[in-house]
Amino acid sequence: MSRFTDRIAVVTGAAQGIGAATARRLADEGAEVAVVDLTAERGAATVEAITEAGGKARAYGCDVADEADVHGVFDAITEDFGGLHILVNNAGITRDNLFFKMPRSDWDAVLTVNLTSAFNCAQAAQSRMVEQRYGKIVSLSSRSALGNRGQANYAAAKAGIQGLTATLAIELGPYGINVNAVAPGYIATSMTAATAARVGASAEDHQRLVAERTPLRRVGQPEEIASVVAFLASDDASYVSGQTLYVNGGAR
Incomplete structure (x- = not known):
């Protein structure tokens, strides 16, 4: 497939997990990717994985989380690649703890990296996108x-992403910009492995327990989230905006 030929994509948090899978998927379909x-x-x-597969x-x-750093790197990306068409805000961290034990520093860190970073990157990207009206x-x-026990900070940040997404869709839609979000359920990544360790379980045992209460009876893989991100980033989703799509194996 070549849905992203001549498209320049930026993927944050692209060193591993969902971010890496998304960067590879976009490149596989023709995008030039800023990792x-x-x-x-x-x-x-x-x-390396992208270039070995023939991508760029x-x-x-x-x-x-640093506004000046973000604007500087977006300037560099635009100069190096000659444009910007797709932004995937994926960067994130967890600092799990029960609410009554959660230090303010862990609250601030998670809100900043998971939510404020999306604001920073979207603001840097939108000026280029508005100009080209795409x-x-x-x-x-x-x-x-x-809501998730032990994740008051993470839950608040990820709920904020949904509100930010809906609002940006309203404000940027008149300029031909689609804004959407993907809400994964349990995906087998280093982040969920860390969650397992926090509750004293191995990654394998934790995944098995989650799979037992998931309708599809398994956990998700990063590539399955990447495929949904790729759809929303493509012109196949040209009339989809302001939406949050849950990808969680049918869990309720």
């Missing part, structure tokens, strides 16, 4: 936006 993570070195493996990618280091912004929310 953004905290350091360029962290994104090198993703770039380049790694950039950026603290997406753009796709897809941000990663989570099933945890509905």
Whole structure:
């Protein structure tokens, strides 16, 4: 497929997990991809996988929670690639704890990295997209936006992504920009492995327990989220905007 021929895509948090899978998927379909993570070195493996498969990618280091750093790296990406058409806000962290034990620093860190970073990147991207009257912004929310024990900070940030998405769709829609979000359920990544460790379980045992209460009787894979992100970033979804699509194996 070549849905993204001549498209330039930026994927944040693209060194691993869903971000890496998304960067690879967009490149497989023809996009030139800016692989953004905290350091360029962290994104090198993703770039290597893309180039070995015949795609085009380049790694950039950026603290997406830092507004000046974000605007600087978007300037560099636009200059290096000659444009910007797709933004995937994927960067995120967890600092899980029960609410009464959660330090303010963990609240601030998760809200900043998971929500403020999406604001920073979308604001940097939209000026280019408005000028060309075309753009796709897809941000990663989570099933945890509905509430999850031990994740007051993460749930609040991911619920915020949904509100940000709906609002940007209203404001940017007149300029030909689609804005959507994907809310994954349990996906087998290093982040969910860390959640398992927090509750004293192995990643495998934790996945088995989650699978037992998921209608499809399994957990998800990063590539399955990447395929949904790719749809929303494509012109196949040209009349889809302001939506949050839950991808969670049918869980309620």
